[in-house]
Amino acid sequence: MxxxxxxxxxxxxxxxxxxxxxxxxxxxxxxxxxxxxxxxxxxxxxxxxxxxxxxxxxGRDAAYRGRALDVPSQFDEQTQRKAAHFEVLLGLLKVFAHAPDGEPTDGPFWRRRLEGAIVKAEAIIAGAPDPHTDGDAP
Structure with missing residues (x-):
């Protein structure tokens, strides 16, 4: 193991x-x-x-002796999780606020991104692990 x-x-x-x-x-x-x-x-x-x-x-006693592993954000400090996800949500809001007239904002790509961001935000607020979603939101 x-x-x-x-x-x-x-x-x-x-x-x-x-x-x-x-x-x-x-x-x-x-x-x-x-x-x-x-x-x-x-x-x-x-x-x-x-x-x-x-x-x-x-490895055993391997801290700072090699390549650090990517730790899933659900194990970050709660305040840091909120701050990092805030940037994602703000980015999505900016995209929708500045979408050109007539451009569809309800297509499958944006719907997936929005739904994924919302589900993750709700998990963060609940102090729960990151959800596994099909959306592209980090």
Whole structure:
């Protein structure tokens, strides 16, 4: 049976609470973002993120020692899945918004792409694996 080395990660929120003197909330937020001192940081282990796959290689203890395998997007961080699919949906919307008058937008090619994109978006929202569709949407 083949062996695979899988690298997984989870996000651990690290935060700090500081007071900033500013004229507006926007200015205070800018000061907080620009503040590089983190000597009083705290880890919020109660709200750490879900585990996701950040790398995969064939073989035992093979991390970073050869060709990395393509990991299906369903194993990405949920936020990254949403961001990547957002680009697909935006691209489809642009195509339909700018379709020349009289050009059919309900043909089988576009219908498959749209249906595939919708099914994948629904899976992402549900936190489910990527669906297997006949559409061309990634």
């Amino acid at each position: 083949p062996l695979f080395t899988i690298e997984t990660t989870y996000r651990l929120p690290v935060y700090r609470q500081r007071t900033y003197e500013a004229d507006t909330l926007d200015q205070a937020c800018d000061l907080a973002i620009a503040d590089e001192g983190w000597d009083d940081e705290k880890s919020d282990v109660e709200t750490s993120g879900d585990t996701y796959v950040t790398g995969a290689w064939e």
